[in-house]
Amino acid sequence: MTQTYDSGFGSGFDRDTDVRPTVEEGRYEADLSAGWTVGGGLNGGYLMATLGRAVSRRARDLGHPDPLALSAYFLSAATPGPAQARVEVLRAGRGTSTLSGTLTQDGVQRLTVLSSYVDLGSLTPEVATTATPPALAPVEQCVPTSEDPMAPEFSHRFELRLDPACLGFASGTPGGRAVMEGWFRLVDGREPDPISLLLAADALPPTTFELGRPGWAPTVEMSVHVRARPAPGWLALRHVTTNLAGGYFEEDCEVWDSAGRLVAQARQLAKTPRG
Amino acid sequence: MTQTYDSGFGSGFDRDTDVRPTVEEGRYEADLSAGWTVGGGLNGGYLMATLGRAVSRRARDLGHPDPLALSAYFLSAATPGPAQARVEVLRAGRGTSTLSGTLTQDGVQRLTVLSSYVDLGSLTPEVATTATPPALAPVEQCVPTSEDPMAPEFSHRFELRLDPACLGFASGTPGGRAVMEGWFRLVDGREPDPISLLLAADALPPTTFELGRPGWAPTVEMSVHVRARPAPGWLALRHVTTNLAGGYFEEDCEVWDSAGRLVAQARQLAKTPRG
Numbered sequence: 001m002t003q004t005y006d007s008g009f010g011s012g013f014d015r016d017t018d019v020r021p022t023v024e025e026g027r028y029e030a031d032l033s034a035g036w037t038v039g040g041g042l043n044g045g046y047l048m049a050t051l052g053r054a055v056s057r058r059a060r061d062l063g064h065p066d067p068l069a070l071s072a073y074f075l076s077a078a079t080p081g082p083a084q085a086r087v088e089v090l091r092a093g094r095g096t097s098t099l100s101g102t103l104t105q106d107g108v109q110r111l112t113v114l115s116s117y118v119d120l121g122s123l124t125p126e127v128a129t130t131a132t133p134p135a136l137a138p139v140e141q142c143v144p145t146s147e148d149p150m151a152p153e154f155s156h157r158f159e160l161r162l163d164p165a166c167l168g169f170a171s172g173t174p175g176g177r178a179v180m181e182g183w184f185r186l187v188d189g190r191e192p193d194p195i196s197l198l199l200a201a202d203a204l205p206p207t208t209f210e211l212g213r214p215g216w217a218p219t220v221e222m223s224v225h226v227r228a229r230p231a232p233g234w235l236a237l238r239h240v241t242t243n244l245a246g247g248y249f250e251e252d253c254e255v256w257d258s259a260g261r262l263v264a265q266a267r268q269l270a271k272t273p274r275g
Numbered sequence: 276m277t278q279t280y281d282s283g284f285g286s287g288f289d290r291d292t293d294v295r296p297t298v299e300e301g302r303y304e305a306d307l308s309a310g311w312t313v314g315g316g317l318n319g320g321y322l323m324a325t326l327g328r329a330v331s332r333r334a335r336d337l338g339h340p341d342p343l344a345l346s347a348y349f350l351s352a353a354t355p356g357p358a359q360a361r362v363e364v365l366r367a368g369r370g371t372s373t374l375s376g377t378l379t380q381d382g383v384q385r386l387t388v389l390s391s392y393v394d395l396g397s398l399t400p401e402v403a404t405t406a407t408p409p410a411l412a413p414v415e416q417c418v419p420t421s422e423d424p425m426a427p428e429f430s431h432r433f434e435l436r437l438d439p440a441c442l443g444f445a446s447g448t449p450g451g452r453a454v455m456e457g458w459f460r461l462v463d464g465r466e467p468d469p470i471s472l473l474l475a476a477d478a479l480p481p482t483t484f485e486l487g488r489p490g491w492a493p494t495v496e497m498s499v500h501v502r503a504r505p506a507p508g509w510l511a512l513r514h515v516t517t518n519l520a521g522g523y524f525e526e527d528c529e530v531w532d533s534a535g536r537l538v539a540q541a542r543q544l545a546k547t548p549r550g
Contacts (some may be wrong), residue, residue: 073344108367
């Protein structure tokens with residue numbers, strides 16, 4: 001069965017990322033929710049999921065409902081309220097389609113993406129992963145970010161429990177390791193799917209928190225590879241940075257599902273916050 | 276001094292990636308060279324360098340001549356001969372500009388990119404890299420790929436010397452590790468620069484060679500982060516794959532310069548060749 005992402009509004013995530021087709025092909029309307037505010041705007045993963053959903057609406061007519069690769073460039077800070085998505089098919093192939101998408105508010109571009117969409121359900125079941133999942137403490141021993149009184153608004157839209165080994169920053173003693181790990185799930189019992197993985201890949205605090213740089217780290221570019229439809233349940237997330245230089249740092253994200261599969265990999269380039 | 280990339284045709288690389296402005300703003304003409312043939316078309320890194328150069332022509336007028344991040348989606352196989360590049364400024368910022376670019380032949384899109392350009396010379400000198408360079412054998416103990424009679428045409432455009440530890444495939448006994456490492460430099464004494472790093476990031480054979488899958492591995496998406504202008508001399512390259520699944524694999528590339536700096540990081544998603 002082809003996934004449609006028309007799952008109704010049983011969850012806040014589905015409601016907040018909803019896109020409505022217009023009479024013009026490839027044009028969609030969205031309402032960005034203030035619930036996803038963080039730093040100087042709305043969370044990048046939330047915006048990628050919303051635009052990724054608009055792209056999926058167009059790509060599913062080509063038989064390719066799922067993001068396989070999506071590269072996002074952030075142009076200006078999005079604000080709560082109406083937004084317009086424009087999706088263009090660059091190439092409709094047999095197994096893969098390539099599409100571009102842009103999210104605009106009042107004529108100002110917020111986010112633009114290039115993407116390859118496929119039917120993840122049709123891929124070969126072959127798996128030869130040598131990466132290993134994060135060795136996270138059990139969920140009940142990890143610390144919910146939403147309980148922090150300083151937590152940004154968007155952290156109430158999902159459950160994120162950070163591993164105690166990455167939590168030095170929370171008590172003012174950053175651990176010095178550029179690693180951030182934790183458990184993630186949406187609220188309302190909404191199970192993960194390829195679109196929500198675009199959010200999950202940008203949900204952890206930046207690794208720079210543990211390097212004593214607690215400020216906002218605006219993303220320049222972020223590319224997500226969705227490699228499989230995730231199994232229901234908690235996702236395990238890991239962020240690692242190895243090259244902090246010239247005022248920028250890369251952040252690699254792995255998303256593992258409850259069946260132990262590496263379902264998404266992402267890399268972003270972000271501006272290093274001041275120390 | 277702002278880099279212009281107008282270095283003349285002292286090298287084959289500069290000649291083959293040259294782009295000529297047309298009377299129309301943001302439109303350029305290129306002549307793709309048969310010298311870069313590999314697998315079913317022209318090398319992806321060569322195409323990225325050519326289009327990246329067209330983007331640079333436009334971005335330098337905004338004070339941002341160097342690629343910082345460039346994400347490429349490959350749409351169809353390019354062929355030797357005339358090509359047209361179209362570059363659009365999406366956002367001209369103070370420190371960064373965001374641009375899109377498309378390379379077309381006879382009206383058929385070959386490659387489309389989103390990119391952020393900066394002046395790499397203006398970035399803070401801060402470096403806090405924890406990644407470590409590949410432990411390569413000395414250049415003279417590494418094996419030139421161009422001496423292989425089966426070597427693709429494009430391997431004669433540069434010097435690539437592979438570390439013996441990654442060379443099992445060459446004698447029919449693939450080593451089983453998804454790692455590929457070697458030394459790289461352009462011919463004609465052409466020193467590396469940010470544009471040639473776009474080529475270097477896609478110059479090694481795919482890691483799948485060492486996994487017993489010697490076929491062509493077409494790239495779906497490739498994102499390159501150029502983090503600094505490279506020092507003159509040999510570059511050390513490393514490819515690593517950790518997730519081969521569902522018919523696709525990711526390939527992470529590091530490019531280190533002769534001064535020991537991690538000057539570029541890249542990740543691509545490619546189709547797994549049949550075994």
